[in-house]
Amino acid sequence: MGVGTASGSAAIARVVIDSPLPQLDRLFDYRIPAAFAEDCVPGVRVRVPLRSAGRIADAYVVEVAASGEYEGALSEIEDVISVVPVLAPEVWNLARRLADRAAGVASDVLRLAIPKRQVRVEKAWLAAGRPAPTPSPITPVDAPDFVSGRLAEVVSGGERVAVDAVPRLVPVDSRTDGTTHWVGHWAVTMAAAASQTLAGERSAILAVPDYRDREQLLIALEAVLPAERIVRMDAQQSNPDRYRSILSCRGGTPLVIVGNRSALYAPAARLGLIAVWDDGDGLHSEPLSPHIHTRDAALLRQEQQDCALMFVSHARSSEVQRLVELGWLGVLATERVYLPKVIPTLSQDEVGPHTAAARIPSTAWKQMRQALDHGPVLVQVARPGYAPQLACESCRASARCSACEGPLAQRSASATPACQWCGALATSWSCRLCEGTRLRLVGQGSVRTAENLGRAFPGIKVIIADGDRVVTTVGAATALVVATRGAEPIADGGYRGVLLLDGDRMLARESLRVAEDCLRWWANAIALAAPGAPTVLVGVGGRIAAALATWRLADFARDELADRRRLRFPPAVRVATITGSPEAVERSVLAVESLRGVDVLGPVENPDGLRSIVRFDYGVGAEVASAMKAEIIRTATSRRKRVPPGKGSAGALPRLKARFDDTEPFAD
Numbered sequence: 001m002g003v004g005t006a007s008g009s010a011a012i013a014r015v016v017i018d019s020p021l022p023q024l025d026r027l028f029d030y031r032i033p034a035a036f037a038e039d040c041v042p043g044v045r046v047r048v049p050l051r052s053a054g055r056i057a058d059a060y061v062v063e064v065a066a067s068g069e070y071e072g073a074l075s076e077i078e079d080v081i082s083v084v085p086v087l088a089p090e091v092w093n094l095a096r097r098l099a100d101r102a103a104g105v106a107s108d109v110l111r112l113a114i115p116k117r118q119v120r121v122e123k124a125w126l127a128a129g130r131p132a133p134t135p136s137p138i139t140p141v142d143a144p145d146f147v148s149g150r151l152a153e154v155v156s157g158g159e160r161v162a163v164d165a166v167p168r169l170v171p172v173d174s175r176t177d178g179t180t181h182w183v184g185h186w187a188v189t190m191a192a193a194a195s196q197t198l199a200g201e202r203s204a205i206l207a208v209p210d211y212r213d214r215e216q217l218l219i220a221l222e223a224v225l226p227a228e229r230i231v232r233m234d235a236q237q238s239n240p241d242r243y244r245s246i247l248s249c250r251g252g253t254p255l256v257i258v259g260n261r262s263a264l265y266a267p268a269a270r271l272g273l274i275a276v277w278d279d280g281d282g283l284h285s286e287p288l289s290p291h292i293h294t295r296d297a298a299l300l301r302q303e304q305q306d307c308a309l310m311f312v313s314h315a316r317s318s319e320v321q322r323l324v325e326l327g328w329l330g331v332l333a334t335e336r337v338y339l340p341k342v343i344p345t346l347s348q349d350e351v352g353p354h355t356a357a358a359r360i361p362s363t364a365w366k367q368m369r370q371a372l373d374h375g376p377v378l379v380q381v382a383r384p385g386y387a388p389q390l391a392c393e394s395c396r397a398s399a400r401c402s403a404c405e406g407p408l409a410q411r412s413a414s415a416t417p418a419c420q421w422c423g424a425l426a427t428s429w430s431c432r433l434c435e436g437t438r439l440r441l442v443g444q445g446s447v448r449t450a451e452n453l454g455r456a457f458p459g460i461k462v463i464i465a466d467g468d469r470v471v472t473t474v475g476a477a478t479a480l481v482v483a484t485r486g487a488e489p490i491a492d493g494g495y496r497g498v499l500l501l502d503g504d505r506m507l508a509r510e511s512l513r514v515a516e517d518c519l520r521w522w523a524n525a526i527a528l529a530a531p532g533a534p535t536v537l538v539g540v541g542g543r544i545a546a547a548l549a550t551w552r553l554a555d556f557a558r559d560e561l562a563d564r565r566r567l568r569f570p571p572a573v574r575v576a577t578i579t580g581s582p583e584a585v586e587r588s589v590l591a592v593e594s595l596r597g598v599d600v601l602g603p604v605e606n607p608d609g610l611r612s613i614v615r616f617d618y619g620v621g622a623e624v625a626s627a628m629k630a631e632i633i634r635t636a637t638s639r640r641k642r643v644p645p646g647k648g649s650a651g652a653l654p655r656l657k658a659r660f661d662d663t664e665p666f667a668d
Contacts, residue, residue: 014027015046018059020107036077036079045082049076083126095110103625103629112261146189166189167338174219175223176222203273204256204272207298210486221256268305280513313520379482385446388409389441406422413447446466463482494531574617576616578612578656585656598614631656632656
């Protein structure tokens, strides 16, 4: 193992080792034995020896060279695991750039991009290695309600645009059975863009946050494209199916790749379009290190492969708004303005008959009663379950778990209260302040709201849609649909009325992004209404209610970004959080605080030691990431000091973790 020239004429393989250790995050040179000369090509999996303790590690071949710079003897590649080049050059380049931007490890990104090897799938793919039939030509379609031909110009010209989605549902006829499905207009827009891309003999990557959005997009795609040109790639697939999808993308036929975060890492050498739906959704943020957001992966890959880029949404994220104001993104809007019928209702004091328990104002009551005469009505609530919070009946203090101090909640009227953190049942609970043993319900979740509405509207079918009860579609028949945010099913033809409850509770969440999150949740629910159907927003006023009532959502994003600039909050600046042992955090802060455009908040104590927040301008991001990566490697390779016998035990090793572009750096 080393960097350099091997004796003889054997070639050298430069490999990236599949390891999360930051000190191994570079390319290593190995001599290719004559037995592997044909199979050891860029992209294949190999096994290589490490010098420490005679260990063997898995790796990917990144490139093959005739010689290197190292003058000593090189170790040989131990084995070629598979002859299939699963690591495409464009995927490696993307992983390297993303890891460097976030002070992370490239192999962590590759682990998200390439699933574990599935031998049976691979053998079947190799056995069917005959030339693929020439695909039939694609007839491009245009997006309805946009300027004719404008979408084709965006795709063919490789433009970068923020697309203001039309807030309505449209019918789509299935090619296979002729069934009519209703999907969001945004899905039809993205499908039209994909057809334009395939017609130009280039591939498209379409990324969505969750399975509900994926199903809508697949329905829209299958209506305009052959099924064999559509590849699904997401976390819900089994390992064999996901590996099969990766292999199918390695062919030469242009495809449309649909999925969640991992779809951005699909191999696509002739990439013509990247489109991301609702980039403000928290599901676009990768929970695993190095925590790459779909939006950042899309931005870097677009720059790398020079393709068209579309961020589609009803309500723009502040990050997209910043790029629009910089001129880096253009804006693609419809020919005419769509103005949903939104009725903000700030006061909840006045209620209609039989609605006190349902917390519905009289205005909303009347609108909903009238809407139920024509079809289904959507009621959006903040939380699932029966009672999202419990309190002591005697002193009204919040009820906490006796095991972990987490909040207690109740999932149904007959269920035993349980902790929302650890799940422990509160069978013998007593208040820690007054020793009371009786609990009172605080707030109403989806189940309790459905019960109250069922009593208020006798004879009306009530449907619950939340994390425990997955409902993706409902018919056009009269029904009350109670759903948590993001779990709203689609009604045939759209809802005849939409009621947005718990607005004040949603806005009370401690978060830097709470306003834009609420705007996005409510805008997506409003888009499910039928044309002209009323939407009542309960308990919310001010500029967020005005933005929804006038549907000037871009103006709200502009004002939100201006506030962030004044306060020096993201995305006006970038942010990194440093967490670890005190000495490691202190060294890291010293390494970056002298850089231009950098300021540090903290440190403060947390369960992992200390935490500091580093704010920095975009222009110095590479310097901050490089300095932070050096400190992470230094900490990871540090050793305990020797302690003489009888002088105590050796101290703990220092720890250091950095997270760049944290979505909630200032939340409690």
